[in-house]
Amino acid sequence: MLSTRFHGRGGQGAKTASRILGTAAFLEGFVAQDSPIYGAERRGAPVAAFTRIAREPIRERGLIARPDLVVIADASLIEDPAARVLDGIDERTAVFVNSPLTAGQLDAQNLLSGCLSALDLTDVALQQLGNRGAISALLGAVAGRLVGLRRESIREAIARELADLGLAASVIERNQAVALQCYDAVRTVPVAAAAPQPAAPAQLQVPTYESPTRGTARISASANSVLRETGGWRTFRPVLLPDKCNGCWLCFTYCPDGVISMTKDDKPVIDYDHCKGCQICVHECPTNALVAEREKEGEVAWRAK
Numbered sequence: 001m002l003s004t005r006f007h008g009r010g011g012q013g014a015k016t017a018s019r020i021l022g023t024a025a026f027l028e029g030f031v032a033q034d035s036p037i038y039g040a041e042r043r044g045a046p047v048a049a050f051t052r053i054a055r056e057p058i059r060e061r062g063l064i065a066r067p068d069l070v071v072i073a074d075a076s077l078i079e080d081p082a083a084r085v086l087d088g089i090d091e092r093t094a095v096f097v098n099s100p101l102t103a104g105q106l107d108a109q110n111l112l113s114g115c116l117s118a119l120d121l122t123d124v125a126l127q128q129l130g131n132r133g134a135i136s137a138l139l140g141a142v143a144g145r146l147v148g149l150r151r152e153s154i155r156e157a158i159a160r161e162l163a164d165l166g167l168a169a170s171v172i173e174r175n176q177a178v179a180l181q182c183y184d185a186v187r188t189v190p191v192a193a194a195a196p197q198p199a200a201p202a203q204l205q206v207p208t209y210e211s212p213t214r215g216t217a218r219i220s221a222s223a224n225s226v227l228r229e230t231g232g233w234r235t236f237r238p239v240l241l242p243d244k245c246n247g248c249w250l251c252f253t254y255c256p257d258g259v260i261s262m263t264k265d266d267k268p269v270i271d272y273d274h275c276k277g278c279q280i281c282v283h284e285c286p287t288n289a290l291v292a293e294r295e296k297e298g299e300v301a302w303r304a305k
Helices: 014-027 075-079 121-129 136-146 151-164 169-185 250-254 280-284 297-304
Strands: 002-009 031-037 046-054 069-072 094-098 115-119 236-240 260-262 268-270 290-294
Touching: 002 014, 002 075, 002 136, 014 031, 014 046, 014 136, 014 151, 069 075, 069 136, 075 094, 094 136, 121 136, 121 169, 136 151, 136 169, 151 169, 236 268, 250 260, 250 280, 280 290
Parallel strands: 002 069, 069 094, 094 115
Antiparallel strands: 002 046, 031 046, 236 290, 260 268
16 A cells, blocks of 8 residues: 655645546556645645555555655645644655755755655646646645556546636646646655555553533633744745835725734834734735735755754
């Protein structure tokens, strides 16, 4: 059995990429299983998805603790301890990272001990699809290539999964073409199934219950969202072009997280420690005074630590 674990941020398509990989494997006669895991988070929050492929029935369920392949949709996740990207990785694990950095640059400190491959899928999506977030098909195609699935299976799987999302046929065809370009361009690394681990003997667990006076839930803590710096969730940041700003306050009004404040001169100031990069302010700005700028620091900061 081959186990693939996808790591991404909300909106990057890790869940859909996992489904594309599972569907492509199913089309080739494999038994396939895919499932995501995420909480009630917004765009940009760390998410994970899991795909298992085998010739025999798959008896395992749930998280993949010891993956054979790890696909990382955003290199900034590597430095986020909450994302747990490096869990279960050893010298045999194959790793793909969506990044403009080379495999050698990414692994300068040997944090990714497995066989490493990298390709800038975000730039491909920007240049050829005109959408920085449209990388789900590209991730699925790269993962399929690394585990040895055929181009035809990947193409058909992309068509099925994107059609289920309601995308137009022309959009699906363009995604298929670009995804297969990435399929051909990615540097392949060996992906091999791990040796099966002996199962621990099951033990019956007897739960203990506290009395209602101790076990009843209650909310007594003060608000603490300001303590969680969610700026690391961004792939792109909004940047102000002051000469174009007319002080309309629309960015302040539309920001869902309240991270934009206004100066006495009616100019927006963005709290980058908490801005999640949703880009709503960029879309709503009537004068194009706010533009999306790709984050660079997140991909190299973890190497400098």
